[in-house]
Amino acid sequence: MVGERDTQGMLDRDACLSLLRSVDIGRVAWATDDGDVTVVPVNFALAGEDIVFSTATGGKLDAVRSGRSISFEADDLEPALRSGWSVLVVGHAELAAETDPAAGQRSMPWDRRPKPYVIRLHLERVSGYRLPLHGGGVSIEQGFL
Template sequence: MTTGLQILDTDACLTLLRSVAVGRIAWATDDGTASILPVNFILDGTTLVFTTAPGSKTDAIQARRPLTLEADDLEPALRTAWSVIATGPAEIVTDPAEIQRLKTLPLAPWVSSPKPFFVRLTPEKITGRRIPLHPGGVTTEHIDPGGEPT
């Protein structure tokens, strides 16, 4: 049993986003359903940057639909976790100097496939919450080499 959720402020959310490399991008499609795809991303100042190929994400950006990035981490054994959601407009970066600068960032896609577009999501809203580590949530047992628990 937890003592409740902790609501995180923007600074805590940004710190947590810096600690992970994978999140999920979500947007509304033409028919109103949600599309959600995993992306490797990096925080560049207070904006989120990822690469993509032409397709549904770029279509959503060109249609000026807001994007939402969700990232999280959890530890099942300790029953603790956090989740951050950042929503705002996104743009495909077209300035050659900015593209060159973004190429120097340690953005490390897991899949080696052509992703010619850098996308920058500028969060207008960032929210986060954490399930804190709580006392009594973990039990450990030491096994003596003689086979008896201690």
């Protein structure tokens, strides 16, 4: 049936965390006050099972301070082989205290502008999907390219 996802490629929490550890760029998303959704790339690291990233003042920090639900997505795709994976996380985020060990766990941002705040995203829901080699017959209607 169109719209139903093939569960064969679904990943459990441990597999998702393992894949997240293999990349250092993902995307953070949150709903704004006017109902729009903002999505921005970030360099990140895992501290235990939490996602940690740095930020400056602005939208990400405002979303965290206002207690908004935060989504995070990371993936790795190999277009030539039509394979890859995607992991989606939903959780709540907070500013990490200066004494929080997570402050030292963040990855080096590509953007060298100062990012004095460290955000710790606590994973509440984690889901992932692996697209098998050569696409495995998964269609766009099933939610993965």
